[in-house]
Amino acid sequence: MILTVTLNLALDVTYDVPALTPHTTHRIGAVRHRAGGKGVNVARVLHTLGHETVATGLCGGPTGAQIERELTASSVPYDFTPIGGDTRRVVTVTDADATIFSEPGPAVSAAEWAEFQARFTTLAAHAGVVVLSGSLPRELPGDAYAVLTWLAHRAGAKVLLDSGGPALRAGSAARPDLIKPNAAELTESGLDPRALPLVVSRGPDGMLASTPEGCWEALPPEILRGNPTGAGDAAAAALALALRDGTPWPSALADAVALSASAVVTPVAGDVDLATYYRLKQHVTVREVPCPW
Amino acid sequence: MILTVTLNLALDVTYDVPALTPHTTHRIGAVRHRAGGKGVNVARVLHTLGHETVATGLCGGPTGAQIERELTASSVPYDFTPIGGDTRRVVTVTDADATIFSEPGPAVSAAEWAEFQARFTTLAAHAGVVVLSGSLPRELPGDAYAVLTWLAHRAGAKVLLDSGGPALRAGSAARPDLIKPNAAELTESGLDPRALPLVVSRGPDGMLASTPEGCWEALPPEILRGNPTGAGDAAAAALALALRDGTPWPSALADAVALSASAVVTPVAGDVDLATYYRLKQHVTVREVPCPW
Numbered sequence: 001m002i003l004t005v006t007l008n009l010a011l012d013v014t015y016d017v018p019a020l021t022p023h024t025t026h027r028i029g030a031v032r033h034r035a036g037g038k039g040v041n042v043a044r045v046l047h048t049l050g051h052e053t054v055a056t057g058l059c060g061g062p063t064g065a066q067i068e069r070e071l072t073a074s075s076v077p078y079d080f081t082p083i084g085g086d087t088r089r090v091v092t093v094t095d096a097d098a099t100i101f102s103e104p105g106p107a108v109s110a111a112e113w114a115e116f117q118a119r120f121t122t123l124a125a126h127a128g129v130v131v132l133s134g135s136l137p138r139e140l141p142g143d144a145y146a147v148l149t150w151l152a153h154r155a156g157a158k159v160l161l162d163s164g165g166p167a168l169r170a171g172s173a174a175r176p177d178l179i180k181p182n183a184a185e186l187t188e189s190g191l192d193p194r195a196l197p198l199v200v201s202r203g204p205d206g207m208l209a210s211t212p213e214g215c216w217e218a219l220p221p222e223i224l225r226g227n228p229t230g231a232g233d234a235a236a237a238a239l240a241l242a243l244r245d246g247t248p249w250p251s252a253l254a255d256a257v258a259l260s261a262s263a264v265v266t267p268v269a270g271d272v273d274l275a276t277y278y279r280l281k282q283h284v285t286v287r288e289v290p291c292p293w
Numbered sequence: 294m295i296l297t298v299t300l301n302l303a304l305d306v307t308y309d310v311p312a313l314t315p316h317t318t319h320r321i322g323a324v325r326h327r328a329g330g331k332g333v334n335v336a337r338v339l340h341t342l343g344h345e346t347v348a349t350g351l352c353g354g355p356t357g358a359q360i361e362r363e364l365t366a367s368s369v370p371y372d373f374t375p376i377g378g379d380t381r382r383v384v385t386v387t388d389a390d391a392t393i394f395s396e397p398g399p400a401v402s403a404a405e406w407a408e409f410q411a412r413f414t415t416l417a418a419h420a421g422v423v424v425l426s427g428s429l430p431r432e433l434p435g436d437a438y439a440v441l442t443w444l445a446h447r448a449g450a451k452v453l454l455d456s457g458g459p460a461l462r463a464g465s466a467a468r469p470d471l472i473k474p475n476a477a478e479l480t481e482s483g484l485d486p487r488a489l490p491l492v493v494s495r496g497p498d499g500m501l502a503s504t505p506e507g508c509w510e511a512l513p514p515e516i517l518r519g520n521p522t523g524a525g526d527a528a529a530a531a532l533a534l535a536l537r538d539g540t541p542w543p544s545a546l547a548d549a550v551a552l553s554a555s556a557v558v559t560p561v562a563g564d565v566d567l568a569t570y571y572r573l574k575q576h577v578t579v580r581e582v583p584c585p586w
Contacts, residue, residue, distance in 0.1 A: 020315045022315070022388075023389075023390040023391065023392055024392065024393070025393040026393065028395060028396050028397060029397065031396050031397070062355030062359065063355075091384060095315075097316040099314075099315050099316055100318040101310075101386065102319065102320050103308075103321050103324050104321060104322065104323065
């Protein structure tokens with residue numbers, strides 16, 4: 001089982017409008033609600049591919065209840081730790097492109113964080129791989145991902161860390177098995193890229209794996225247009241599967257590029273187009289390159 | 294007691310941003326939630342002025358529960374008919390001005406509408422005045438306000454109708470005691486302005502009362518800058534009080550102009566600035582004019 005962790009869970013709310021015009025009133029025809037947050041997207045992709053997965057995280061209030069109802073309806077397994085605060089919403093207004101309003105997360109108490117760690121330890125004992133995704137709620141200790149990496153390793157699970165900024169830097173200290181920053185996040189983090197296995201996403205320029213065994217670069221066979229939100233989460237799903245199965249790096253990288261591209265052609269984060277995935281998978285170009293550092 | 298009716302209740306959600314920039318991500322610092330809808334604003338103004346009032350309407354789901362919690366915290370009395378659907382949200386993004394995203398209302402069944410009418414009849418028997426405010430949910434009969442006007446009159450209450458479009462036109466057929474359209478709504482409605490007592494709001498140009506006893510025009514002593522949302526609801530509150538007390542038209546009109554202006558200087562619909570109200574009230578100019586029709 002692959003356990004995905006979303007500490008900053010969100011209900012994704014989408015308003016479709018013909019055109020977003022500031023300082024006017026927009027009457028919304030239909031509102032779409034969906035459980036969101038990067039780890040939830042990873043679990044959804046794994047579930048779509050038919051793999052065993054559980055989404056965990058912190059979830060509370062009426063918005064949290066709505067998230068649980070949606071995941072139940074989508075058959076995505078979850079096991080959240082309840083919190084007293086109300087889970088946040090992220091409102092996306094879509095016309096030709098997306099305009100996003102991201103609410104701050106709810107307060108998380110020290111007792112709730114302790115309870116989460118206890119439940120996480122139990123879940124991680126049944127997981128081959130743990131995926132730690134996204135930003136941290138403000139109240140959590142800055143090294144929350146290091147703590148979870150340490151607990152997961154002790155429970156016998158491998159760890160993929162997909163975050164940025166201080167959360168990535170602090171989490172990396174516990175030596176997750178793989179980190180997946182984008183190029184900007186890697187630079188900002190100040191991490192030494194030679195110290196850890198990592199896969200860097202570079203948007204339409206594909207991905208670079210930098211590992212103790214060497215460096216590889218993978219390029220999609222074609223540039224797909226669409227919605228890049230969720231492409232990184234699809235790549236994380238592919239890399240989690242590769243960690244679970246001990247897939248060699250070149251093959252893991254090809255899979256991540258193909259699954260990521262198959263997310264770009266769908267309008268909603270967490271969805272992948274399986275036909276695109278199976279088609280591209282055969283044609284991704286992977287080549288060994290000199291490590292750039 | 295003044296009973297206010299909000300059939301299209303909403304939770305008003307406000308996101309403050311430095312500047313709304315389409316096609317970018319906005320991280321919201323703090324989210325404000327407030328019970329909204331025109332009738333709720335009227336009840337809030339009446340409550341602020343110290344008058345007995347009850348807000349009624351159709352309310353359901355987790356968003357409805359949040360509205361009830363907020364009204365309880367604000368001490369605004371309410372008695373809503375529960376519905377199976379989830380009450381809608383209206384998201385306002387504010388920078389220099391307001392950009393509004395108005396969700397559609399929930400479905401309302403025929404049984405829920407029948408239950409509302411029964412509860413409304415009981416409430417109206419204890420009310421001196423009933424205020425019918427705002428748009429109608431799509432599923433309700435187009436003559437819903439005519440039905441409620443008839444029920445209120447039978448229960449011995451006077452009726453103020455503050456709506457626009459087909460809801461105003463159909464509702465007027467039951468001869469409410471006063472209608473309060475703005476100038477555009479009156480023209481659109483195709484109503485004969487000589488057939489009913491009415492007060493027409495004309496923004497900064499003040500208000501016009503057109504009644505069987507004559508026509509009067511009232512102008513604020515100064516033009517106040519601020520947020521005009523909610524100014525019409527404050528005027529409705531003043532006019533409901535005048536209906537209750539049998540206040541002569543010139544004095545009722547002066548009060549409506551002053552209370553309306555005192556809503557403009559506050560940032561949130563449903564709030565009035567009492568100091569501004571008491572100051573302006575003494576200085577509103579009212580004069581009898583030839584009726585313009």
